[in-house]
Amino acid sequence: MAARRVAVTGAGVVSPLGTTVEEFQRSLAAGRSGIRRLAPELAERSGVQVGATVDWNPAPLFSDAEAANLDRASQFALAAAAQAVAASSLQMENLNRDRIGVCWGTGMGGAHTQETSYQQVYGAGEWRVRPLTVIMGMNNAAGSNVAVRHGLRGPFANYSTACSSSAMALGEAMRAIAAGRADAMIAGGSEALLTPGILVAWQALRTLAPADPADAAASCKPFDKRRAGLVLGEGAAAFMLEEESRARARGARIYGVLTGYGNSCDAVHMSRPDRDGQIRAMNEALREAGLSPQDVGYINAHGTATAVGDVVEAEAINAVFGPAAREVRVSSTKSLHGHLLGGSGALEFAAALLALEQGILPPTGFLDQPDPACALRHVARDAERVAPPRAVMSNSFAFGGSNVVLVAARA
Amino acid sequence: MDTLARIRQLAAKEFSINPDGLDPSAPLDTLGIDSLSFIEFMFKVEEEFGVTVSDEDLKAIKTLSDLERHVAAALTAAGKV
Numbered sequence: 214m215a216a217r218r219v220a221v222t223g224a225g226v227v228s229p230l231g232t233t234v235e236e237f238q239r240s241l242a243a244g245r246s247g248i249r250r251l252a253p254e255l256a257e258r259s260g261v262q263v264g265a266t267v268d269w270n271p272a273p274l275f276s277d278a279e280a281a282n283l284d285r286a287s288q289f290a291l292a293a294a295a296q297a298v299a300a301s302s303l304q305m306e307n308l309n310r311d312r313i314g315v316c317w318g319t320g321m322g323g324a325h326t327q328e329t330s331y332q333q334v335y336g337a338g339e340w341r342v343r344p345l346t347v348i349m350g351m352n353n354a355a356g357s358n359v360a361v362r363h364g365l366r367g368p369f370a371n372y373s374t375a376c377s378s379s380a381m382a383l384g385e386a387m388r389a390i391a392a393g394r395a396d397a398m399i400a401g402g403s404e405a406l407l408t409p410g411i412l413v414a415w416q417a418l419r420t421l422a423p424a425d426p427a428d429a430a431a432s433c434k435p436f437d438k439r440r441a442g443l444v445l446g447e448g449a450a451a452f453m454l455e456e457e458s459r460a461r462a463r464g465a466r467i468y469g470v471l472t473g474y475g476n477s478c479d480a481v482h483m484s485r486p487d488r489d490g491q492i493r494a495m496n497e498a499l500r501e502a503g504l505s506p507q508d509v510g511y512i513n514a515h516g517t518a519t520a521v522g523d524v525v526e527a528e529a530i531n532a533v534f535g536p537a538a539r540e541v542r543v544s545s546t547k548s549l550h551g552h553l554l555g556g557s558g559a560l561e562f563a564a565a566l567l568a569l570e571q572g573i574l575p576p577t578g579f580l581d582q583p584d585p586a587c588a589l590r591h592v593a594r595d596a597e598r599v600a601p602p603r604a605v606m607s608n609s610f611a612f613g614g615s616n617v618v619l620v621a622a623r624a
Numbered sequence: 625m626d627t628l629a630r631i632r633q634l635a636a637k638e639f640s641i642n643p644d645g646l647d648p649s650a651p652l653d654t655l656g657i658d659s660l661s662f663i664e665f666m667f668k669v670e671e672e673f674g675v676t677v678s679d680e681d682l683k684a685i686k687t688l689s690d691l692e693r694h695v696a697a698a699l700t701a702a703g704k705v
Contacts, residue, residue: 419663419679419682423679482658484659484660485658485659485660521659
């Protein structure tokens with residue numbers, strides 16, 4: 214059987230940089246940051262000063278009753294998935310939906326719902342919670358809601374591997390189609406966990422950036438000498454993935470071909486990243502894609518702006534790319550949209566597609582003083598316009614040591 | 625027990641090492657202490673003494689003696705000594 218290739222035929226985004234793909238990509242192209250000082254009710258108790266929130270109004274998409282029964286992360290997921298379906302022009306009701314599934318990624322699932330219920334019982338001492346608490350709060354709520362909403366009866370999987378969750382979801386969705394278990398998949402991720410009780414736990418890790426005193430929007434500075442840690446974000450991104458020949462036969466817009474998926478584990482430390490694990494994941498993705506390092510024109514780095522993480526990733530990229538590391542352009546868009554944790558892989562894949570499809574390389578914002586220990590060809594401060602590259606890479610390196618790398622090639 | 629002795633006890637327990645073998649003037653990063661374990665240890669020091677060790681404070685704390693000086697100063701400032 215000829216190898217089945219996987220085309221991206223639809224995309225949807227709900228992010229701190231906009232609640233459509235177009236807004237998101239315009240913000241990236243403008244180097245605009247969605248990082249702000251957090252509201253006092255979040256900042257004062259947790260000590261976390263900055264974050265990247267979604268300017269969210271559920272009303273256009275959900276009735277009050279519907280919204281009340283969906284965790285914030287599920288609302289984001291449904292909105293992004295609906296955009297991806299619409300963008301694909303697939304009429305779901307006319308398709309054999311036994312052959313269309315969902316792969317979703319999230320770190321904490323329905324965090325707001327969980328927080329509300331704990332507040333009720335441990336805070337207020339009221340040992341009564343909404344019956345829907347489990348259904349709204351469970352880790353797979355977002356992905357399952359997407360499947361229910363679109364009637365998708367094909368393979369379903371929900372991945373929770375911290376910062377690599379939704380990159381893994383995309384890769385595994387690709388595998389399902391390539392293996393002939395599905396003809397199309399909705400793949401993506403979501404995260405909404407900016408609650409006081411969760412932020413205080415992140416603050417305790419001493420890895421979050423304080424507010425930049427001159428400009429809160431510039432608080433996340435990957436690869437910069439002045440970097441001071443990560444900034445948490447929220448949001449969702451979703452993609453329609455389809456078996457390529459079917460996509461071409463119906464004349465679909467093809468954003469790119471998802472052609473490589475590397476998945477490795479550091480197995481060294483629960484939080485400190487390991488260069489070797491990252492190298493193996495990048496090499497696996499390239500090998501599967503049948504590409505050499507010099508074919509990759511742009512890498513959307515994991516680049517969380519931690520002291521250690523950025524250096525380890527830069528070393529890994531240099532080890533994999535060798536002389537080609539002097540050419541491949543690299544940026545971390547976490548500088549602009551924050552770290553979406555379980556949702557980051559999917560959102561950053563959307564950023565990488567901007568480079569692949571349109572040749573617009575999104576920048577690492579605020580990169581004024583590149584750290585010499587991060588020797589990369591940075592896209593610094595401003596986006597750059599280039600001839601669309603042959604292929605792009607997106608890195609996601611997680612707490613727990615999971616490494617996922619995705620490679621997409623021109624259609 | 626004086627402050628330094630209490631800190632050494634806490635460190636010995638946290639990192640499973642003999643407190644007598646803990647040199648108060650040795651740089652902390654030579655004690656083979658993992659970064660995550662270190663911030664857990666700081667949390668326990670804060671709890672034990674009722675003081676705060678901020679990220680800013682940490683920049684000046686390179687040895688157990690530095691930590692003891694910081695804790696002692698914080699306790700004095702809080703009128704707890």
